[in-house]
Amino acid sequence: MQEASPDRTRVSPYIWLLVIITVAVSLILLLLALQEITSDTKDETLATYLLLAGAVLLGSAAYAMIQTRKRVFRAKIESHPIMTTIECKKCGFKSTREFQRGDYIFKESEKCQKCGNPTIIAAIYREVKEKEKERFTS
Amino acid sequence: MNPLITLSILQYSVAQFIPGGDWIIQLIFYLFFFIFILYGQKIQMYVMIREVQGSLYRLKYIRDEGRKITIETINEIGKPQSDPTPRVDRFLEYFTISPQSLDPAGIVWKLEHILNIRDARFKDEVKLMAPSADKTQARNLENTLEAAMALNYIYKIIRHFYLLGKKTLSLYVIMQLQMVLPLVMREAEAYASALKAFAYGQPIGDGAGALVAASLMHGHETRKLPEDCVVATVQMEGRTAFVIKAEGPGGNVGKPGDAIKTIIEENEGKIANIIMIDAALKLEGEPVGEVAEGVGAAIGGPGVDQFKIEEAILKHRIPINAVIIREDVGDAVSPMRKEIFDAVDKAIERIKQVILEKTKEGDKVIIAGIGNTIGIGQ
Numbered sequence A: 001m002q003e004a005s006p007d008r009t010r011v012s013p014y015i016w017l018l019v020i021i022t023v024a025v026s027l028i029l030l031l032l033a034l035q036e037i038t039s040d041t042k043d044e045t046l047a048t049y050l051l052l053a054g055a056v057l058l059g060s061a062a063y064a065m066i067q068t069r070k071r072v073f074r075a076k077i078e079s080h081p082i083m084t085t086i087e088c089k090k091c092g093f094k095s096t097r098e099f100q101r102g103d104y105i106f107k108e109s110e111k112c113q114k115c116g117n118p119t120i121i122a123a124i125y126r127e128v129k130e131k132e133k134e135r136f137t138s
Numbered sequence B: 001m002n003p004l005i006t007l008s009i010l011q012y013s014v015a016q017f018i019p020g021g022d023w024i025i026q027l028i029f030y031l032f033f034f035i036f037i038l039y040g041q042k043i044q045m046y047v048m049i050r051e052v053q054g055s056l057y058r059l060k061y062i063r064d065e066g067r068k069i070t071i072e073t074i075n076e077i078g079k080p081q082s083d084p085t086p087r088v089d090r091f092l093e094y095f096t097i098s099p100q101s102l103d104p105a106g107i108v109w110k111l112e113h114i115l116n117i118r119d120a121r122f123k124d125e126v127k128l129m130a131p132s133a134d135k136t137q138a139r140n141l142e143n144t145l146e147a148a149m150a151l152n153y154i155y156k157i158i159r160h161f162y163l164l165g166k167k168t169l170s171l172y173v174i175m176q177l178q179m180v181l182p183l184v185m186r187e188a189e190a191y192a193s194a195l196k197a198f199a200y201g202q203p204i205g206d207g208a209g210a211l212v213a214a215s216l217m218h219g220h221e222t223r224k225l226p227e228d229c230v231v232a233t234v235q236m237e238g239r240t241a242f243v244i245k246a247e248g249p250g251g252n253v254g255k256p257g258d259a260i261k262t263i264i265e266e267n268e269g270k271i272a273n274i275i276m277i278d279a280a281l282k283l284e285g286e287p288v289g290e291v292a293e294g295v296g297a298a299i300g301g302p303g304v305d306q307f308k309i310e311e312a313i314l315k316h317r318i319p320i321n322a323v324i325i326r327e328d329v330g331d332a333v334s335p336m337r338k339e340i341f342d343a344v345d346k347a348i349e350r351i352k353q354v355i356l357e358k359t360k361e362g363d364k365v366i367i368a369g370i371g372n373t374i375g376i377g378q
C-alpha cells in the first residue's frame, strides 16, 4: 500500500474533483438564479428553486470538506490529565497535583505541608467529562 | 437523491436558456440511472475500501506512535548501551503458538508451560533492552512492549484483509472487514492508551480488583506468595481474611491461581469462603464503576488461573463468590477513571456484607483482588 506521513492532509483527488465540480455547478445555479431575478420576465418560483439547489450543493461540498478535515484532525491519540492525590495520614490534609513518573497508589510521599508528618499517595485517577448524558441508564 | 433533483432542476433551467438543450439533460439523466443500476455495487465497494483505508492509516499511525513511545521509554529508564530499536522491532514480531487442542485432556498444563516460557523470554528480552531498569520499571516495560505488540498485530491483520479485498475485489471480504472495523478500532485505541499508561506506570481500570485488595491490606504485614503475589492477614468483622493481590507497583497480574491454592493448602482446606474481586466488562448502557455480585471464579486471561482455582475449591468444596466492578474495554486498559476509583469503597462494603452473611465469626476467608496492579502498591 502507499505510504504517507500521518500528519499531512490526505484528501483523495477524487473527492477534490467531486468537490470542485459540485462547487462549480452550485455557482452556476446561483448565477442563474441571480439572472432570473434581475431579468424582465421575472419567474420567482424558478429563482427560488435555483437558489435552493445552489445553496444545498454548496452546503454539501462544505460538509464533505469539513468531514475530511475532521478525519485528519482526529489522528491523535487522546490523552486526559492524570491527577495524583496526596493525603496526610495524621491531619487528613489533601492536595492534588499532576501525575509524575514513579507515582503509585500507597507510595509514601513528601512531608505534609501543614503538620510535617509523612503523607501517602491516596489516589491516581483520570477524570472524564461525559460528552452527553446517555439515555436508558436505568 | 441529491444529483437527481439537481439534474431535473438543471434540465428545467437549461431548457429555458439553450434551445434544444432538453434532450442533453435527459440523456445525462438516463446515463446516471444506468450507471447506478449497473455499477452501484462496485461504487459501494470502492467507498467501503476507502473507508477501510482511512482506518488503516489511523491504525498505522497508532502503531508507529506506540513503537515510538516504547523506544523512548526504554531509552529513558533502561539506559541501554546501544540503540534498542532493532531489538524492539524484532520483538514486535514475536509470536506464541497455543497448544494443540485435538485431545483437550491436560491442555491447561501445556498452555501454562507455553505461557511460562513466553513470560521468561519477555523478562530476558527486557533485561537486555533496558539493563538499568529496576524490577518495577522492567515489569512496566514488559507491559508496554506487550501493548505495542498487540497494536502491531492488529495493524497487520487489518492490512492483510484490506490488501486481500483490494486484490480479489470481493465484496464479501471487504464487507466483513468494514463490519468489524468499528470494534477493532475501539480495541486499538484502548491498547494505545494502555501503552501510554504502562510506559508511565499509571494505574489502569483493570487494576480495580487489585486496588480493592490493596486498600484492605494497606498497613498490614505482607508476605510473598508463589508467582508474584502478596498476601496479608487482615481481621475483618471477627473473621480472619487472607487478602491476596499481585505484587505491585510494577505492571503485573501474578498467578492468583497458585496463590489461592497455596493459601488453601496452608490452611488444610479449612477456608469458609473465597471472594474474588475483578473488573468486568460492562454492557453499553450500564454505568461505569457499578458494583455487582455473583458466584464463580472472577478472573480473565487465558484460563489457566481460573482452572486452578476451580480445581482447588472443588477438592475442598469451598464456596466462591465474586464481586465485580463494571467498566468497558477502553476503561479497562486506560488510566483508571475516577468513577472506578470511587467504586472501591462500594466494593469493600459488598465484600463485608458477603462475609457477614456467608460466614461465621472465627472463620477463615480468602479475598483475592484480581487484575493488573500497575501503579498500585500495597
Ligand SMILES: [Zn+2]
Residues within 6 Å of the ligand: A088, A089, A090, A091, A092, A093, A112, A113, A114, A115, A116, A117
Ligand atoms: Zn498533615
